[in-house]
Amino acid sequence: MQPTELTLLELAEKLAAREVTSLEVTQACLSRIAQVDGKVKAFLRLDESGALAAAEASDARRGKGNPLGPLDGVPVAVKDIFLTEGVETTCASRILQGFHPPYDATTVRLLKEAGMPILGKLNQDEFAMGSSNETSACGPCHNPWDVTRTPGGSSGGSAAALAAREVFGTLGTDTGGSIRQPAAFTNTVGLKPTYGRVSRFGVIAFASSLDVPGPLARTVGDVAALLQVLARHDPRDSTSVPVEVPDYSADLEHGVAGLKLGVPREYFTEGMDPEVEAAVREALKVYESLGATLVDVSLPHTKYALATYYLIAPAEASSNLARYDGVRYGLRARDAKGLKEMYGLSRDQGFGPEVKRRIMLGTYALSAGYYDAYYLKAQKVRTLIREDFNRAFQQVDALVSPTSPVPAFKLGEKVEDPLSMYLMDVFTLPCNLAGLPGLSLPGGFTKGGLPIGLQLMGRPFDEAKLLRIGRAFEREHDFVRRQAPL
């Protein structure tokens, strides 16, 4: 067995038992990347020397009997939206080409402090705006299960790198489904934590009231182990919440007997792929057979979530992206006559079409005369969507649904039609609007061999229960052991 076929926790065990060294495994990852990433394009750039030095340091610590923690020496990689000191960070945008951050994101620092070598920066949609990784200014990422298809987005590289067995764990961000939908498309596990659970400091901002960083890996246990490293109060992020961090692996094997699982009827709609629906219905039967009680619940404002999201997220994005003006960093248009022209030309040349579209939409929604009709209205509907969830969670422990209405679609299929692309997020974005945790895990395959994702949504800060419910299903199948045919 190749070391790259191990799960993150299996590798951690082998490192602890000194059956392999971090240097050997890091080199194995780099060779695997050299071998398959030409087809997948999950990595935008590698930090070979940094990763190898971190691996050697890890091995030296272990040699002295002083590992930093249970994941010391396990190689990971991060989406290009995370600032990495001294390593180019572009958010897959032309406007940030050549930008070398002067500091690390808190999450990146936590990975380093846990002793984990960081292999490099992962492909994504430009500024995380997209559901297929096709808005990346560096070119699309490909799904290892079928390279003519999208790995999902915006954290496409974070999911594809795992499915391609290039790395053991990754970081992504989720503003409307950007961790969970790529996980669903690639037979991997992705967790969007509760808003405030994981620090946003040093994560390039898209929509500040919705953005959440989180881990992806190949098993539920692996994701729990990564969350243990990341979940922390951060005084540098004023929206980070000082809630106690539980032991996320303590209850993992406790099963679902006695738990109540809600089945939101609005998430089983017309237009859903029949194979996706069948897989989720099958998963519900499995949960019932394991002793969970299924409860039919209604989230009546679900149909308004998409419209609400596509007002709030672009509005916040238009404000956040005002900082890219060619003055302090990033691209500056060369031939501008004055300051104003320099702003306009730099931004027009630096941003891709989807980013401009969202800046325009957000600017319009916030502009004089439209604020009440669009932005404020959307914020009020957001309250109704949150209240739907609050009511549901009075009855049930968690909600079960598909992650995405369809399996991975073909690259190019939806690029020209923004609205049909936006519809890809219909089951994931309500969690972001309500600030709740959501987990996507492998839920089966279509007859054509494409992965299907199962989504679990939970109460605020109840990640441990979502992971436990996810693990109960994972144990019943061999889905996580199946390998993409690369």
Add this chain to the structure above:
Amino acid sequence: MKLTVEQVRHVATLARLSLTPEEEERYAEQLSAVLEAVALLEELDVSEVEPTSHATLTSSLPREDVTRPSLPPEKALANAPARVGTSFAVPKILE
């Protein structure tokens, strides 16, 4: 709600985007389609509903007001497209 090219131009000015004429045409069409879709919210009466401005479930915490080292000028200026001494240089402001 159909956006005109003039409205698109106005919004582009607010957003400091110098769009090409082709972009103006395309965005007028695409943004109109999105606005049509979000008009779904009009059927809801939210006059009695409080807005949710943030997903934070507890109120945010101020941190201690203490002096801390910030980025040294060399690091802060390292990514500058143009600089003069310890300042960012920009094209002329008065036209």
